Amino acid sequence: MGIFWKPKEGEKKGATVAVSTQPPPVPYVPPVIVASSSEDYTMFYSQLQDALEAANMPNVQDYMDLKKALQNMASLPMDEDTKFKAAFATMQTADVNAETFLESFDYYKHIVDGEKTKFDEAIQAALSDAVLDKQKNIEKMTKQNEDNAAEIKRLSDQISSNNQQITTLQVEVSTDNAKLEQKKSNFEAAYNKVQSEIDADLVKVQKHIGTLPPAPVARVPKSQPKKTTSKKEK
Numbered sequence: 526m527g528i529f530w531k532p533k534e535g536e537k538k539g540a541t542v543a544v545s546t547q548p549p550p551v552p553y554v555p556p557v558i559v560a561s562s563s564e565d566y567t568m569f570y571s572q573l574q575d576a577l578e579a580a581n582m583p584n585v586q587d588y589m590d591l592k593k594a595l596q597n598m599a600s601l602p603m604d605e606d607t608k609f610k611a612a613f614a615t616m617q618t619a620d621v622n623a624e625t626f627l628e629s630f631d632y633y634k635h636i637v638d639g640e641k642t643k644f645d646e647a648i649q650a651a652l653s654d655a656v657l658d659k660q661k662n663i664e665k666m667t668k669q670n671e672d673n674a675a676e677i678k679r680l681s682d683q684i685s686s687n688n689q690q691i692t693t694l695q696v697e698v699s700t701d702n703a704k705l706e707q708k709k710s711n712f713e714a715a716y717n718k719v720q721s722e723i724d725a726d727l728v729k730v731q732k733h734i735g736t737l738p739p740a741p742v743a744r745v746p747k748s749q750p751k752k753t754t755s756k757k758e759k
Contacts, residue, residue: 556591565711573640573719586621587629592726609733630727637719644712648705655703659694666691 581589594612601608613621668688673684 554746563711564687565708568717569644569712569715570718571654573637573715574638576640577633577719580633582629585625585629586616587626588633588723589629590616590628590724591730595726605729606733609729613730613734627727627730630723634720634723637716637723641712641716648709651705656698656705659698659701663691663698 554567566744578692581587591609593611594615598608598612603611607624618628670684
């Protein structure tokens with residue numbers, strides 16, 4: 526605790542010091558600002574992409590298949606319109622279903638929404654565990670200081686100790702809040718990026734591909750009548 530208090534010049538360690546009849550005010554602790562970092566954003570963006578990949582519907586030509594096809598053509602010297610048409614043409618060879626393909630955009634947006642819900646719940650739990658208990662301790666010890674003001678001489682040691690703990694807890698609460706807010710900000714940035722990518726790709730599909738052809742319908746050949754053999758035939 527030496528960083529918060531040290532004896533004044535001339536005072537001896539352990540010596541009795543006269544105190545006022547009122548408890549000293551709790552010093553103001555400015556909020557701690559955590560420097561912005563892209564590490565959380567990169568991690569969250571990767572986690573969201575992993576969630577999309579894990580939710581990829583097997584044996585169905587959908588948004589993820591289009592996205593992968595476009596990623597594979599990223600280095601090709603082709604404009605965006607050509608890439609989208611080429612990617613969708615490849616999907617057509619695999620009997621892409623137009624309705625399922627368009628519905629998959631909403632499907633994957635819901636997957637990302639689910640990840641956001643889980644993240645929000647984790648943040649709330651972290652706030653409850655790391656911040657709320659400390660905040661309750663601050664309020665409790667501050668109330669003790671107010672109640673003990675009339676007996677300041679007898680309780681001076683307790684009040685001084687409490688004030689030091691309050692200062693420490695305020696620094697910790699400020700730091701914890703700043704870190705959690707930064708994580709939330711980075712997640713929101715990654716979340717908005719993924720959502721905007723999905724929306725942008727849907728707009729591009731509508732722009733570059735236009736009306737999607739229906740899935741081909743398999744035709745069953747008509748049965749032919751069996752040829753009868755006449756007894757007179759040789």
